[in-house]
Amino acid sequence: xxxxxxxxxxxxxxxxxxxxxxxxxxxxxxxxxxxxxxxxxxxxxxxxxxxxxxxxxxxxxxxxxxxxxxxxxxxxxxxxxxxxxxxxxxxxxxxxxxxxxxxxxxxxxxxxxxxxxxxxxxxxxxxxxxxxxxxxxxxxxxxxxxxxxxxxxxxxxxxxxxxxxxxxxxxxxxxxxxxxxxxxxxxxxxxxxxxxxxxxxxxxxxxxxxxxxxxxxxxxxxxxxxxxxxxxxxxxxxxxxxxxxxxxxxxxxxxxxxxxxxxxxxxxxxxxxxxxxxxxxxxxxxxxxxxxxxxxxxxxxxxxx
Amino acid sequence: xxxxxxxxxxxxxxxxxxxxxxxxxxxxxxxxxxxxxxxxxxxxxxxxxxxxxxxxxxxxxxxxxxxxxxxxxxxxxxxxxxxxxxxxxxxxxxxxxxxxxxxxxxxxxxxxxxxxxxxxxxxxxxxxxxxxxxxxxxxxxxxxxxxxxxxxxxxxxxxxxxxxxxxxxxxxxxxxxxxxxxxxxxxxxxxxxxxxxxxxxxxxxxxxxxxxxxxxxxxxxxxxxxxxxxxxxxxxxxxxxxxxxxxxxxxxxxxxxxxxxxxxxxxxxxxxxxxxxxxxxxxxxxxxxxxxxxxxxxxxxxxxx
DNA sequence: GATGATCATACTTTAAAGGTATTAATCGGT
DNA sequence: ACCGATTAATACCTTTAAAGTATGATCATC
Numbered sequence: 001x002x003x004x005x006x007x008x009x010x011x012x013x014x015x016x017x018x019x020x021x022x023x024x025x026x027x028x029x030x031x032x033x034x035x036x037x038x039x040x041x042x043x044x045x046x047x048x049x050x051x052x053x054x055x056x057x058x059x060x061x062x063x064x065x066x067x068x069x070x071x072x073x074x075x076x077x078x079x080x081x082x083x084x085x086x087x088x089x090x091x092x093x094x095x096x097x098x099x100x101x102x103x104x105x106x107x108x109x110x111x112x113x114x115x116x117x118x119x120x121x122x123x124x125x126x127x128x129x130x131x132x133x134x135x136x137x138x139x140x141x142x143x144x145x146x147x148x149x150x151x152x153x154x155x156x157x158x159x160x161x162x163x164x165x166x167x168x169x170x171x172x173x174x175x176x177x178x179x180x181x182x183x184x185x186x187x188x189x190x191x192x193x194x195x196x197x198x199x200x201x202x203x204x205x206x207x208x209x210x211x212x213x214x215x216x217x218x219x220x221x222x223x224x225x226x227x228x229x230x231x232x233x234x235x236x237x238x239x240x241x242x243x244x245x246x247x248x249x250x251x252x253x254x255x256x257x258x259x260x261x262x263x264x265x266x267x268x269x270x271x272x273x274x275x276x277x278x279x280x281x282x283x284x285x286x287x288x289x290x291x292x293x294x295x296x297x298x299x300x301x302x303x304x305x
Numbered sequence: 306x307x308x309x310x311x312x313x314x315x316x317x318x319x320x321x322x323x324x325x326x327x328x329x330x331x332x333x334x335x336x337x338x339x340x341x342x343x344x345x346x347x348x349x350x351x352x353x354x355x356x357x358x359x360x361x362x363x364x365x366x367x368x369x370x371x372x373x374x375x376x377x378x379x380x381x382x383x384x385x386x387x388x389x390x391x392x393x394x395x396x397x398x399x400x401x402x403x404x405x406x407x408x409x410x411x412x413x414x415x416x417x418x419x420x421x422x423x424x425x426x427x428x429x430x431x432x433x434x435x436x437x438x439x440x441x442x443x444x445x446x447x448x449x450x451x452x453x454x455x456x457x458x459x460x461x462x463x464x465x466x467x468x469x470x471x472x473x474x475x476x477x478x479x480x481x482x483x484x485x486x487x488x489x490x491x492x493x494x495x496x497x498x499x500x501x502x503x504x505x506x507x508x509x510x511x512x513x514x515x516x517x518x519x520x521x522x523x524x525x526x527x528x529x530x531x532x533x534x535x536x537x538x539x540x541x542x543x544x545x546x547x548x549x550x551x552x553x554x555x556x557x558x559x560x561x562x563x564x565x566x567x568x569x570x571x572x573x574x575x576x577x578x579x580x581x582x583x584x585x586x587x588x589x590x591x592x593x594x595x596x597x598x599x600x601x602x603x604x605x606x607x608x609x610x
Numbered sequence: 611g612a613t614g615a616t617c618a619t620a621c622t623t624t625a626a627a628g629g630t631a632t633t634a635a636t637c638g639g640t
Numbered sequence: 641a642c643c644g645a646t647t648a649a650t651a652c653c654t655t656t657a658a659a660g661t662a663t664g665a666t667c668a669t670c
Contacts, residue, residue: 001384002308004627018648031628033648043384045391049584050648052636059397059585060390067383074379078372079306079348085365086350092364279354280364309658323617336659338618355617357667 003075005039006068008032009047013065017054084119088281092121096132096144099225103245105161105270105297106145113289120282130198136275142283144273147243148200156276160290161297162267163244166256168233175239176255183261184213190220190238194229202268206241209266230254243268308380310344311373313337314352318370322359389424393586397426401437401449404530408550410466410575410602411450418594425587434503441580447588449578452548453505461581465595466602467572468549471561473538480544481560488566489518495525495543499534507573511546514571535559548573 011021022032040047047061084090097106110122125141132144136155149157167181175181193203210217220238223229226246233240234254247256272290274283316326327337345352352366389395402411415427430446437449441460454462472486480486498508515522525543528534531551538545539559552561577595579588
């Protein structure tokens with residue numbers, strides 16, 4: 001049996017007349033007669049009673065007509081859904097994010113994407129840099145978000161946002177009186193550094209900046225993540241360099257100050273990563289959304305709302 | 306798109322390999338490749354990613370696989386239901402019955418049919434003889450039940466049961482003392498006759514029997530149906546000839562007596578009628594059930610349970 | 611870099627759907 | 641009661657499309 005048989009049978013049943021149905025189907029009458037006979041033979045069921053002025057459905061034929069219309073509808077819906085999936089409008093997007101950096105830019109981006117593609121289910125997975133790479137390769141996620149990524153041949157990196165560095169400290173810190181802090185002034189202050197994850201990491205970056213400014217930092221403590229770092233800074237362990245978006249973390253007793261005298265490359269990136277050979281339309285759609293959000297997500301803008 | 310495309314796609318998706326799927330489908334690999342390409346082209350959607358060691362589903366492909374399996378199941382179910390309908394096992398049987406004669410034999414028959422064909426919905430329509438003929442011609446019913454039918458060219462009649470005649474009377478009637486009543490004795494007793502419907506009817510039959518026995522009956526009253534006739538007999542209007550199954554009507558004060566001295570053709574028939582050109586499998590099935598019940602439904606047996 | 615596996619392409623064969631002409635059956639109208 | 645119109649069925653031919661065979665292109669693995 002074939003969808004053609006169903007289409008033909010529906011026409012015949014609706015016209016109650018094989019000749020008219022043939023006209024409607026843009027074929028001639030004899031092949032239609034044969035197709036219907038074939039259908040009946042294959043089912044082993046008499047679907048039509050032939051009369052001198054047309055045909056009429058048997059009881060089985062009437063039931064089959066219902067079934068045929070239902071099948072037609074199911075097929076149409078399947079086609080339509082598949083096409084939407086093929087256009088990236090329907091499906092699922094697994095996103096790898098890392099704990100504390102998922103502030104500001106990423107929610108904005110995901111919200112914009114969800115507005116444009118409401119039928120794509122976004123599934124978030126919290127994982128660190130190495131886990132994201134691994135998950136991308138195993139197709140467990142389609143995109144990841146991270147900072148300071150070393151280039152890899154099979155993973156494409158795309159900058160989403162750049163953020164300035166700020167200094168987090170306790171409100172009792174001697175630096176708290178100033179409106180802004182010149183970077184070289186940090187030479188005399190113990191630093192809380194994070195994260196202690198896979199290299200290259202933010203600690204490496206801070207160390208490099210200090211060396212470029214001509215001093216060896218006083219390392220008070222190295223911790224695993226931003227929350228811990230800011231918490232220790234608030235507790236007076238030292239000052240802590242953080243990306244601007246971290247200011248969303250309003251821990252009690254902590255204040256943030258801008259830094260002066262930093263080079264341009266002192267900004268810290270937030271990047272999106274995905275498999276270089278991934279051609280899925282949902283990824284295309286997501287990258288398109290990033291492109292549209294480009295200006296909104298760049299440095300500074302991240303704090304405007 | 307074609308059911309073949311779906312079958313092929315399911316095989317390819319399950320094997321993750323076009324060559325193996327082709328083997329499973331008993332075709333060679335190139336036409337399978339082409340059919341899949343055709344399917345993708347028609348949908349406008351990439352369903353598979355080709356790799357050097359086979360194929361893997363895209364997200365749209367995975368969705369389409371689900372849809373395809375669903376369509377396959379729907380088609381299978383439609384086929385199966387249609388076939389059952391074609392065998393008379395699924396569907397509906399509209400039956401015309403007439404009020405008071407629907408005693409004993411017809412319920413037994415319908416119960417037996419329902420046991421054999423539980424998925425056929427039996428719909429009962431109460432209508433008299435003329436209405437049944439009309440309804441048969443208009444296909445509003447498939448079978449009717451009635452008595453004393455004149456033969457018609459487009460309607461086939463089939464005897465279902467024969468019943469003896471009994472005499473209904475008040476327990477105060479002078480005939481009530483006897484164990485049985487010789488038919489000619491009715492010459493001296495007023496008769497209640499029924500029904501006053503389309504000819505030929507039961508009244509005609511009783512008149513004929515009386516004439517054959519050599520007397521003109523004393524007609525006390527003609528009424529429209531058996532219940533009324535038996536009720537009048539119970540009230541002393543006279544005696545009333547009834548088919549044996551009417552004894553199911555146990556009205557207060559009424560007693561039934563057998564008759565002697567009646568010819569064989571004095572039995573009254575219960576017949577099933579249907580359109581002579583009706584070939585519906587459900588009708589076939591119903592007639593088959595009547596055939597099986599033949600012995601059970603014949604005269605006498607109607608009162609044994 | 612050779613080998614084996616896999617999908618894609620080119621070309622031929624085969625099967626099946628579609629077309630034309632005609633027949634058979636039935637109904638309505640004269 | 642016959643004739644024409646209408647309808648489905650059949651016979652035969654044409655065209656389309658699916659399946660087969662042979663071969664090429666690509667990539668992973670040893």
